[in-house]
Amino acid sequence: MTVSSWLAASEIASARLPGLPTSRSKAKDFIARIRADRPDLVRPRAGRGGGYEVSADALPDVARSEIVARAQKTALTDPAAPSQELIDAHEADKRQMASRGTGDLTAHQREVMEARAAVLMAIDARCLASGLGRRPTVLSFLQAVADGQLDPAEMDMVCKANDRRGDVRTLARSTIYAWFAVRADRGIIALAPGQRAKEALPAWFDDFLRLYAKPSKPSIAEALRDFNRSVAPGTAQPTEAQVRRCLAKMPELERMKGRVGKLAMRTRLAYTARDFEDLLPTSVYVADGKTFDAEVSHPIHGGPFRPELTTIIDAGTRRVVGWSAALDENTFGVVDALRRACAGAGVPAIFYTDRGPGYRNKAMDAPLTGFMARAGITPMRALPYNSQAKGVVERLNQIYTGAAKRLPTYIGRDMDKEAKLLVFKTTRRDLAITGTSRLLPGWDAFLEHVEAEIADYNGRPHSGLPRIRDPQIARTRHMTPNEMWAAKVEGFEPIIPDQAELDDMFRPYVLRRTRRALVEWLGNSYFAPALEPLDGQDVVIGYDIRDASRVWVRTIEEIDGERVPGRLIAVATFEGHKTRYVPVSYEQAAMEKRHQARRARLERKIDAVDRELSPAAILDMRPAAPMPTLADRDGALVNVGAVELAASPEPVQKIVSINGRPLFPDDVAFARWVAENPSRVTEVDREYLRDLILTHSTNELLRMSGLDLVRLRSIARNELDHPERAERSA
Structure with missing residues (x-):
């Protein structure tokens, strides 16, 4: 038999290897011991039945x-x-x-x-x-x-x-x-x-290719100029005609190597076409997400935004079995589409997706609390840079492009720039004045529009399906996805769960520990008397993302070495033991977190704008009074700058200072003070001084005022206290 690198209990028993048990129960005990000692050599078994499998390195x-x-x-x-x-x-x-x-x-x-x-x-x-x-x-x-x-x-x-x-x-x-x-x-x-000898390319050609094979796609003439500048003087330089002849000897894929990425290169390689004719309905569901190419009205605040669509197709019939629209790409949008697919068409055996964060996360894949494990669905991921493997659903996204083009707020690459700008200005002006815009589709209208597009797709002939003879048009045509589904579903009974099973199957679950008949989630406390005997034990709780008034508490059971949610203990209700008088749902908690993050970003921008308006170096832009002097009776001048006069016939204005810094009447006064007091200059002063020196008009004003610009530049660079910096800059 062929022994793989990972073995389940049944494979160990059937292999009958020396030193290993030959019964399934003892093989499970062997895997359990390895899991306790070396958990890195044991992993959950994929597929139905669960359990664990051990690496061959542990044998x-x-x-x-x-x-x-x-x-x-x-x-x-x-x-x-x-x-x-x-x-x-x-x-x-x-x-x-x-x-x-x-x-x-x-x-x-x-x-x-x-x-x-x-x-x-x-x-x-x-x-x-x-x-x-x-x-x-x-x-x-x-x-x-x-x-x-x-x-x-x-x-x-x-x-x-x-x-x-x-x-x-x-x-x-x-x-x-x-x-x-x-x-x-x-x-x-x-x-x-003998491949390189057969090509007979000149020795300099490899060095030229390093300059030519760049993602910026330089032309042959540009790459040749760079190459000729790099060769040693006196060396013979190739001509453009010679370069073109050498490139012509190379295969097309070799010429494109380095100039295009992996994804673009794969579009030129040979591929394997997959045959879906033998697949039964619900065998494989393929899912993909797409951002809608038109703006619609946000269902909460009414502003313009682009929804995220998730579509699920049955691979064997090309029929859209489930879809959802969300405010952004997240796990629960995927789960909502999968829930609709299971309710309307049946539970799939394989769920084929890419490796995006909406599909590959703990909520989907966790062995104990993940949606896939609880529903008995086997996840399958496409390889990176291999979107062609999901071509069935990738091509479906074209119908959403057509649906977006039928809306006035379409913003795709085919939209005329002038019309796009006009719609943008019109919608923003309408929203600023009235809060709504006639050009912006509402959320309900958008959902109806997408539903109609999907219904039209399922009832339209599909080129990837077999041909049939249509008696109405008296000629052959391709089958529609609905017709293919109806033909394959005859004699086949899909697994369609009832409403209670759907609620439990697609309800998010998390692991929590009980405490005095309470479980906590999102800062809420939920109470049920039945939890009192389980004090200090781990349980799994299921919650509704929109309703925070209750949670479903289940035990944790072990089947074939795998932990799974067990029997329902109780439905715990919100009691307000923690921080809130009103329970907060998962959706509300996520909205609050997003609100706080956006508010913090806006506050940082406001602070930056305020700093631009009021630089710290210019404290007051009012004209300063001249230095007050007072002539005594003998004609002597007395400086009264900061000295309080006990007797004066008129009020004398004093020179005001803040923390020992005078108020500067203009930029020249500020620059002169900086030149005289370099030890008191702050980093804010240096930043403002650099702006003065870099501005041509202010630079000329400082020079004409007799200031030493070299000294000011040194102060702005903070080089007076660091002579080594001055030496480097010199």
């Missing part, structure tokens, strides 16, 4: 040796049951060879390339069969080659892969790793020998 040495021995005997000699991973990899290699010009290879090059690819496939097969990593598998394979334990066909494959004279029955570990690296970087065609 005894004698069991691991037996796995390696079995792999050496069966990895290459049992083609009757190849793994799906090997089949997919082999098909991918075939598509690559067909699409990347292997017809230019000689017979010898093709033979060596195929032999090297077969060696790598053999090592991959041993990895899958033994559950070991690549390094021990490569060492085991090389030892088998050295000991002559391979059959004649396999040894012939190794000889052809070597492609050299002498002792061709040996391979180096570095050679194997180099082949793996080349295959991962440039594909299987790069395993053919």
Whole structure:
């Protein structure tokens, strides 16, 4: 049998490996012991039934040796049951060879390339069969080659892969790793020998490619100018015609490498078309989200915003089975769409999504409290940069683009800029005056508009479905998603839960601990007398995101080593033991948190505006009175700046200061004080002084006033106390 890298209790029992139990119950006990000692080597088992599975690294040495021995005997000699991973990899290699010009290879090059690819496939097969990593598998394979334990066909494959004279029955570990690296970087065609010599490209071309293969997509002329500036003087410089001839020798994909990202590159590669004809209804649901390309009225404050739509399609029939509209992308918008799909069409076996935060989170995937585990749904995630794998629902998003274009507030890239600006100004003016706008669709009208679009899609012929003969038009056409669903659902009974099951299945659950017949959630305290015997124990509580008046408390049970929500203990009601006299729901708590964050951001902006209006350096812009002097009777001048005169015929204005700083009548006075008192200058003073020096008119005014601009610049840079900075700037 083939042993994977992760084994469940039933697989351990059926493998009958030495040192391991042969009954399922004892195998469960073995996994439980490993989980207690090494929890990193145990993970929850995917699929229906639950339980745990253990890594092959946790098995005894004698069991691991037996796995390696079995792999050496069966990895290459049992083609009757190849793994799906090997089949997919082999098909991918075939598509690559067909699409990347292997017809230019000689017979010898093709033979060596195929032999090297077969060696790598053999090592991959041993990895899958033994559950070991690549390094021990490569060492085991090389030892088998050295000991002559391979059959004649396999040894012939190794000889052809070597492609050299002498002792061709040996391979180096570095050679194997180099082949793996080349295959991962440039594909299987790069395993053919003599490729770089065959291309006969000049030596300078690699350096040019480093300047040409940039995401900014420089032109050939621009990259060539940069290259010619970098070559040593006296070196012959290539011409643009020579560069173009060299680029013409390269395959299209090689020319685009580095100039486009992974996502754009994948659109040019070969792909596998998936066949959905054999899928039963509710076998696979595919979900995706999209931001609507038109503004609608917010259901709470009435302002313009773009809703987030989540759509769920049955992959076998292309029928939209569920959808939701939310204020932003979040988990509960996805759950609402899935709830509608389960209520109207049935519970799916597989839920296929991308790896976005709305689909991949604890609320969806947690073993104890996640929606997927409680509903018995197996989640499946698309790989990064692989949106084509969800092409069924990605293409559906085009109907939302058409729906948005039928609204006057469409803001997509196809909208005329002048019309877009006119609608924007009109809606904002109407909202400022009356609080509403006739151009802005209401929330209810938007939902009806989307519902009509989805109903039209389900009743429209779909090019991905089989063709039928329509008696009304007397010719063939493609089936509609509704017709495909009706045809497949005959004789099939989907699992449609009742309303009570739906409420419990899609109610969010969290883990909490009881205390004196109370459980706490979001600062609320919920009380039920039935919780008193469970004081200090962990329970799971379910809550309604919009209704905070009660929570559903359940026990925690263990089935096949997996913790799951158990029986309902009580429905605990809000009693106000904590902080609020009115309970706060999850939705309200999220809105308050978002409100506080937005308010804090706005307050920071207001503070910045206030600081711009009132710089600290200019405390008063009123004209200052001249320095008061008083002539005594003998004609002597007496300075009365800050000295209080005991007797004076008229009130004398005193020079006012704040914390020892005078009030500056103008910028020149401020600059002069800074030059005379550098030790009292603050960072705010330096910032304002830099603005004065950088402004041409003020700079001229300071120079004409006889101030030392070099000294002022040093003070602005804080270089008087740091001579090393002055030396660097000099």
